[in-house]
Amino acid sequence: MSSTDQTLAATGLTKHFGSREAVSDLTFEVRAGRAFGLLGPNGTGKTTTVRLLTGLLTPTRGSVTLFGQTLSRSNADALRARIGVQTDTRLYENLSVRDNLRTWGQLYGLAPRVIERRIGEVLEVLGLSDRVGSLAGELSKGMRQKLSVGRAVLHEPDLLFLDEPTAGLDPEAAIDLIGYVREMINTLRTTVVICTHQLHGLETLCDDVGILNRGRLAVTGEVRTLLRRRWPEHRYLLEVGGDPASAREVITSAVGRAVEFSTVEGLLSFSLNKQEPISSAVAALVHSHIQVRAVIPRRPTIQDLYFATINDGSAA
Numbered sequence: 001m002s003s004t005d006q007t008l009a010a011t012g013l014t015k016h017f018g019s020r021e022a023v024s025d026l027t028f029e030v031r032a033g034r035a036f037g038l039l040g041p042n043g044t045g046k047t048t049t050v051r052l053l054t055g056l057l058t059p060t061r062g063s064v065t066l067f068g069q070t071l072s073r074s075n076a077d078a079l080r081a082r083i084g085v086q087t088d089t090r091l092y093e094n095l096s097v098r099d100n101l102r103t104w105g106q107l108y109g110l111a112p113r114v115i116e117r118r119i120g121e122v123l124e125v126l127g128l129s130d131r132v133g134s135l136a137g138e139l140s141k142g143m144r145q146k147l148s149v150g151r152a153v154l155h156e157p158d159l160l161f162l163d164e165p166t167a168g169l170d171p172e173a174a175i176d177l178i179g180y181v182r183e184m185i186n187t188l189r190t191t192v193v194i195c196t197h198q199l200h201g202l203e204t205l206c207d208d209v210g211i212l213n214r215g216r217l218a219v220t221g222e223v224r225t226l227l228r229r230r231w232p233e234h235r236y237l238l239e240v241g242g243d244p245a246s247a248r249e250v251i252t253s254a255v256g257r258a259v260e261f262s263t264v265e266g267l268l269s270f271s272l273n274k275q276e277p278i279s280s281a282v283a284a285l286v287h288s289h290i291q292v293r294a295v296i297p298r299r300p301t302i303q304d305l306y307f308a309t310i311n312d313g314s315a316a
């Protein structure tokens with residue numbers, strides 16, 4: 001990988017608050033134009049990590065590289081100009097939506113013409129165009145959330161940090177927002193680091209993940225590779241008519257080995273490896289006059305990986 005591909009890298013990043021070690025020895029990288037999900041339970045060090053990565057905190061040990069340069073006091077301001085951070089919803093309550101964004105545009109050093117164009121574009125995609133004149137203090141929680149995202153992307157940053165961006169949004173708005181972030185990645189090659197507890201459907205956004213547990217990076221890498229490595233077999237859910245015990249027997253005999261079954265919401269759940277096609281199992285069931293109502297491939301998700309990783313950590 002060339003250094004131009006790498007937008008962000010943490011090497012041995014460690015932060016102590018007094019005797020408390022908030023994060024320890026974090027080493028990972030995020031390549032340009034990719035979305036990295038930084039996940040973990042409450043109090044595990046996500047906010048601390050983002051503050052270290054954006055130069056708001058100085059590490060006790062280790063270093064951060066942004067756009068190929070090691071982050072230091074002397075270059076922090078210049079590097080931060082290329083970053084957008086949506087970490088809280090603190091807004092200018094007595095200013096309108098437009099004036100909130102204008103003020104931030106001026107702080108980013110954008111030309112007035114660019115500010116007006118970007119305000120229009122950002123409010124349009126976030127579905128806030130009709131609230132341009134409303135005071136920030138009068139917005140609903142979800143609208144405030146959208147405005148804080150709009151503020152972070154106004155200057156079209158090369159690197160965007162999002163902290164719980166979908167919190168407070170209704171499901172439709174959450175899907176829209178994730179779609180918008182994905183589009184930014186695809187069209188502008190924006191690099192995104194997202195901290196979230198909303199794990200459902202996260203694979204539509206994240207290419208890579210890092211799962212923090214008790215301040216340490218338990219797992220990091222490409223989502224697809226991590227899922228394949230953890231679950232090399234194919235999982236299925238099966239809905240059959242009649243006694244599931246008979247179905248289990250037939251499948252076991254068709255596969256020719258002891259298959260482990262469980263029941264998930266009344267469905268039979270089991271795994272097959274690549275050499276064991278599901279079609280043979282289904283054919284054997286049909287042959288035995290067992291009605292097959294549904295065969296659902298159960299692809300593992302980031303959520304599965306998250307819980308498996310956290311459980312590994314608890315067991316250790």
Ligand SMILES: Nc1ncnc2c1ncn2[C@@H]1O[C@H](COP(=O)(O)OP(=O)(O)OP(=O)(O)O)[C@@H](O)[C@H]1O
Nearest residue numbers: 017020021022040041042043044045046047048049
């Ligand atoms: N300024 C600080 N002074 C002392 N301890 C701190 C400070 N900031 C964070 N911590 C501690 O560091 C640990 C990690 O906190 P952090 O806020 O980074 O977690 P988080 O993963 O972002 O949590 P959440 O998901 O709840 O937002 C916690 O034990 C927290 O109490």
